[in-house]
Amino acid sequence: MITTANLSKTYGDKQVLNIEHLEIPKGQSFGLVGNNGAGKTTYFSLLLDLIQPTTGHIKNNNxxxxxxxxxxxxxxxFIDETFLIGYLTPEEYFYFIGELRGQNKxxxxxxxxxxxxxxxxxxxxQKKYLRDLSKGNQKKAGIVAALIGNPEVIILDEPFANLDPTTQIRLKGIIKNLAEKQGVTVLVSSHDLMHVTEVCERIVVLEKGAVVKDLATNEATLKELEAHFSGSEVI
Amino acid sequence: MFHILRKTVKTQPSNMRLKHFFSLEWKSFFRSASFKMNLALKIIMLIFAFIMILYFLGLGVGAFYLIEKHLDADPLEVVNRFLIFYVFIDLVFRYFLQNMPIINIKPLLYLPIKKGKVVNFALNKTIISFFNCVHAFFFIPFSIVLVVEGYSIVNVIGWHLAIMGLIFCNNFINVFVNNKDVVFYGIIGSIITLIGLAYYDIFDITVYTAPVFQAFYNLPYLAIITIALAIVLYKTAFTYFRNNFYLDAGLAKKNVVAQTEDFTWLNRFGSMSTFLKNDIKLIKRNKRSKTTLMMSVIFLFYGLLFFTGAVEAYDGPFWRVFAGIFVTGGFLFSFGQFVPSWDSAYYPLMMSQNIKYKEYISSKWYLIVIATIVSTILSSFYLYFGWQAYAAVIVGGIYNVGVNAHIVLWGGAYIKTPIDLTSNKKAFGDKKAFNIKTLLLTIPKIVLPMILYAIGHFAVGELFGFALVAIVGLAGLLFRNKVFDIIEKIYKSEKYKTLKAYKQTN
Structure with a gap:
């Protein structure tokens, strides 16, 4: 579904992303983890053509x-709050996105x-505009808006951050359901290793812009990731 | 930024100096995404400021002799008569043009800087503003001439200080009034009424105010009053902002009860209605965009200055066209020039959705055109001032729809100043819809029709002049699709730059 080839992004003389090859098949739930500055948001921004690649390309469904x-x-x-229109009520926002994506009311x-x-x-x-909702509630609205119009690829940057525990659990259910039952390719980034390992069938670790690990999730994955990030990895 | 602050605070824990605020301001200017644009505008503004200063200087030196020669009256008395309007008009100019000290207080709130210092810095910054200094270029030479011409030096100094006090009063009044449109429209309304009443000899306020200003000369110690007033206003402003220096105090947003609206009647516009509905909500629900609507209403009356002969300089025939363009173009200029910046807060969303650019642009175009047509209809009252006035409004409207509507959208594609729709959350937010930037961008759009009219006017006559402007306006409509194509290309080619620029919120 998504093919990344020789992709790099450089600001000045600092390379922030360099992915030689990455193939994400259709219907996969794909998790991206890495410390701050590892290049997660950069990769997602490139996927959405919000920034230009320095070299290489991404092919989304060819x-x-x-x-x-x-x-x-x-x-x-849904990347961040710049994907929300603050002066709309959540309902109006959903309808607006719906209309853009060819869905009626x-x-x-x-x-x-x-x-x-x-x-x-x-x-x-709630009789409130999106800008007057709390961060967590804004996020809920943004995530659901990203599901409108039967997309085949859904990209969520840090979807678990700012959410309360109940909502985190429900969100995990939603993401699993999308990938397993509806064949949607879901790309998720997170700092929370537990959540990603629970939700994603594949996890890629980015470090300084490069892929350092590419794991198919199993029982040992969480341990392995924890070991990797605590720096006590034994090979 | 935090890093710098923290470091300096550590080394001088009790002495957070002004220079740090200056360095923050400096950086925010030079590191701003729209730096080049800002720099160019600053240069043009400097030139304007320089011209203003020359004018004031010339007036300051020459006013005395001019009045003496032409009016054969005591120059000081004449000046005193008009000072009341001078002071009021100064206030109006400040409202439109003087920038409020915008400080984003949130990052400063928790740092070990005395809140009073931040507020003081912001207020002091307004004191050294151009809008205060420029008056010195008139009053200092004028006062010197007075002394040279034999007026008592002590009395002149008293008078001078009193006026200075008033100018600074205006400065601090503006700091308050800037947030309160009602007060402002009240002031502007009363000025128009007073000038009107004085003009038609019904009630002349200057009869009552001239003696007051004269008293400042006769009894120089009275200057204490205006200076004290200025200080009181400073203190009030200080206390007000100091007390509201919390995120949830005076600066707290009022949560309006939001109503979901459908605007189903707009569906007749087809797929474009999606954007049209959104734009109407944008205008209705944000302070900054609401002011643009108010501006369009005020601009409707701008023509009165021209057609009533109130301002002599505007009596030339081309000024009619100038007035016509402005009267019908208030919304066009204050809203249109900032498309797509109005959508800057959620531009990444727009860019990752499947948006038909043409529908997006058309929606804005329709809004502008509808507003221009409504303004033109509302301006029918200019018929009272003769057919030329009305013709100027009509051809102004046609030209705005046919040519300027395209040009503003075209130009707007290059303007990458993010518009902070939620600016009413800030202490001194930039809420003005019409500022110097808008004004500068507007000028070229007005010069061309004036030239067209002048050509027609001098070649054949008035009627031909108006016809020429109208014809060019109608011809402009033919290029609509072509221009939309160009704008679409610009949106696409400038996409990444625009996204990057909009990321900066100030």
Missing amino acids: VLVHESEDWKPFTSA ADVDSLIAQFEDFFHGEILG
Whole structure:
């Protein structure tokens, strides 16, 4: 589904990302972990063509991301609050995204109805604009908006941060369901090793912009990741 | 930034000096994403400031002799008569043009800097503003001439200090009023009324105020009053901002009860309605964009200055066209010039969605055109001032729709100043829709129709002049799709730069 080749991003003389080859098959739940500055958000921004690659390219479903815009209809994302429109109510925001993605009001209504638990009564019908919601609630709205319009690729940057424990658990359910049952390719980045290992069938560790580990998740993965990040890795 | 602050605070724990604030300001200017743009504007502004200073200087030296020669009256008395308007108009100019000291207080709140210091710095910064200094270029030479011409030196100094006091009063009033549109519109309303009443000899306020200003000369110690007033205003401003120096105090946002709105009636615009609905919500729900609407209403009356002959300098025939463009173009200029910056807060979202640029641009274009047409209809009252006035408004409207609507959108594609829609959360936020930047960007859009009119006017006559402007306006409509294509290309080619620039919020 997503092919990354010889991809690098350099600012001045500092290389922040360098991925020689990375192949993410359709329907995979893919986790990206790494310390601050490892290049996670840079990679996601490149995937969404928000920044230009210095060398190389990303192909999303055989569309060259930095040359064509044809990847947009089947790709959606929630990176940060710049993906929210502050002066809209959550409902209006969902309908707006829905209209951009060719969904009518009824489609959107039936989709968000499935996420009533996830919203925990704090999003819909609150008579509040998105800008007046708390960070966590903004995130919930953003994540659900990324699910509108049956995207085939969903990119979520740090989806677990700022969420309360109940919502984190529900979000894990949602992500698993997307990848396993609906064949959606989900890309998630996180600092929380436990969450990623629970949700993702594959985990890639970035360090200073390069892929240093590429693991298929199993029982030992969490231990291995913890060992890696605590620096006490024994090979 | 934090790092620098922390370091300096450590080395001088009790003495956080002004220079650190200056260095922060300096960096925010030079490291700003729109630095080049800002620099160019600063240079143009400097030139303007220089011209202003020359004017004031010339007036300061020459006013005395001019009044003496032409009006055959005591120059000081004449000046005193008009000072009331001078002071009020100064206030209006400040409201539009003087920048408030914008300090993002959040990062400063928890640091070991006395809150009073931050507030003091912000207020003191307004004191050295151009809008205070420029008056010196008039009043100092004027006062010197007075002394040279035999007026008592002590009395002149008293008078001079009193006026200075008033100028600084204005400065601090503006700091307050800047947040309160109601007060401002009240002031502007009363000025217009007072000038009108004085002009038609119904009620002349200067009869009552001139003696007050004269008293400052006759009884020089009265200067104490205005200076004391200025100090009181400073203290009040200080206390106000000091007490509200919390994120949840006076600066706290009021949570408005939000209502989900459908605007289903807009669906007739087809797929463009998605953006149109959003734009209407954008304008309705954000302070900064609401002011643009207010501006368009005020601009409707701008033409009165021209067509009533109130300002002599505006009596030339091309100024009619100038007025016509401005009267109908208030919204066009204050909103249109900042497309797509209005969407800067969520530009990454827009860029990763499957957006048809043409629909996006069309939506903004329709908004501008509708606003211009409404303004043109509302300006029908100019018919009262003769057919030329009305014709100027109509052709101004046509030209705005046909040519300027395209040019502003085109130009806007290059303006990468993020607009902070939520600026009312800041202590001294930049809430103004119309500022010097808007003004400078506006000028070229007005010069061309004035030239067109002048050509027609001198070649054949008034009617042909108006016709020429209207024809060019209508012809402009033919290029709509072409211009939209160009703008779309710019949006695409400038995409990464724009995204990067919008990331900076100040």
